[in-house]
Amino acid sequence: MTDFYDELAPLYHLIYPDWNQSVAAQGEKLARLIDSEWPGADGQDQGHGVPRKVLDVSCGIGTQTLGLAALGHAVTASDLSAREVERARHEARERGLDIAFSVADMREAHTHHGGGFDIVMSCDNSMPHLQTDDDLLTALRQMAACLRPGGGCVVSVRDYAREPRGTNLVKHYGARVEDGQRHVLFQVWDFDDEGRGAHYDLGFFFVTEDLATQAVRTRVMRSRYYAISTTRLCELMREAGLVDVRRIDGAFFQPVLVGTRPASTAA
Ligand SMILES: C[S@@+](CC[C@H](N)C(=O)[O-])C[C@H]1O[C@@H](n2cnc3c(N)ncnc32)[C@H](O)[C@@H]1O
The missing domain is CATH 2.20.130 (S-adenosyl-L-methionine-dependent methyltransferases)
Known part of the structure; x- marks a missing residue:
């Protein structure tokens, strides 16, 4: 799998008709979704447009990471593919964005990054690279542990029910x-x-x-x-300790699954 993305890294932008435009559009859509799903920290209204501490556990060449960082969010980003991380780092430098990049498996997200993030995300169908429910659950538990209490998990995936x-x-x-x-x-x-x-x-x-x-x-x-269904992925998010888990359609180019780390318990 890493070979796939290592080889794809220099070509990845070609997947989009205009990758730079998609970086901006996806960043804006995700920022809007985050503001509307988690308007306040622990019940306190943070207000819209307030910078969040975001962790992207499958950043690739940075399609969502760069867009969110350009809007002022404090983004930490990792991916399993060293070549993609290298390119994402280069893209961030070109744009004058300060983003902490590293190579990591999302199944070790908390071990690698620790906790305290407002938002943890994995976008554009990255999670279905994990081949079993057990691996997905491991990744989701690690992602949930990266969140501060009340923080939000954002996962975007292909709608395999329609494929x-x-x-x-x-x-x-x-x-x-x-x-x-x-x-x-x-x-x-x-x-x-x-x-x-x-x-x-x-x-x-x-x-x-x-x-x-x-x-x-x-x-x-x-x-x-x-080709996991969004229903099954939502079940695994709940099993990982997230609450208020649900699928949102129409806010992003793919269905987005959201869940919240409970305010009062350790996830
Ligand atoms: C379709 S790409 C999306 C990348 C990025 N979110 C974007 O939209 O540009 C899927 C990404 O998942 C990453 N990935 C797959 N398995 C992973 C794992 N176990 N841990 C971290 N990243 C992983 C791949 O290296 C690849 O960069």
Whole structure:
């Protein structure tokens, strides 16, 4: 899995038609969601737009981290892929943003980062890289422990209830032109058990054409996902000690699952 994202790191922005615009848009949407879900600390109104202490446990190249930091939030960020963290660090430097980056497995988030965060998040379908309920529960328990009492957990995932099962499923991402090269991006999904399983193997294809010479190069990065439902993920969030867990639609480009660390107990 780390190989997948290590290889993807220099190309990751191509997934978006305009990554910089998505960084800004996702940061704004998440900031709005955080303000509306957790307006006050321990019952005290913090007010909207107040900087939060945010931990992103799967920052990748920084799509959400950079957007939130640009709005003034104090962001700490980690990811399993060293190459992605390296690129995120570079992107932050380019933007003059002060973000503490490190390499860490979200299953060790609390061991690595400690507690006291207002918000802990894992966005854009990162958690389904964990292949079992046990691993997801370990990660969610560690994430909950990173929160101060009353702090909020934010998880955004694909809505797998809406994704057809099968094999040879092709998902098109479109074409991007950059520096004289045209990249055509698509994924191929193969669900286990002849297309009926809960897990799938994914190939992410980048077909790159040099527009001057028409020379073509194809790269494929492979990974595996657990197509967990948002209902099951919400159950695991509750089992991890979070309360007021629910799914929010329409606030972000994916469903967002939110939960709160109880004010009075150790999560
Ligand atoms: C689809 S990317 C999203 C990254 C980032 N949130 C973004 O939107 O740019 C999924 C990320 O999850 C990370 N990841 C997968 N398993 C992880 C784990 N166990 N701990 C931390 N990060 C993990 C990958 O390295 C990758 O950066």
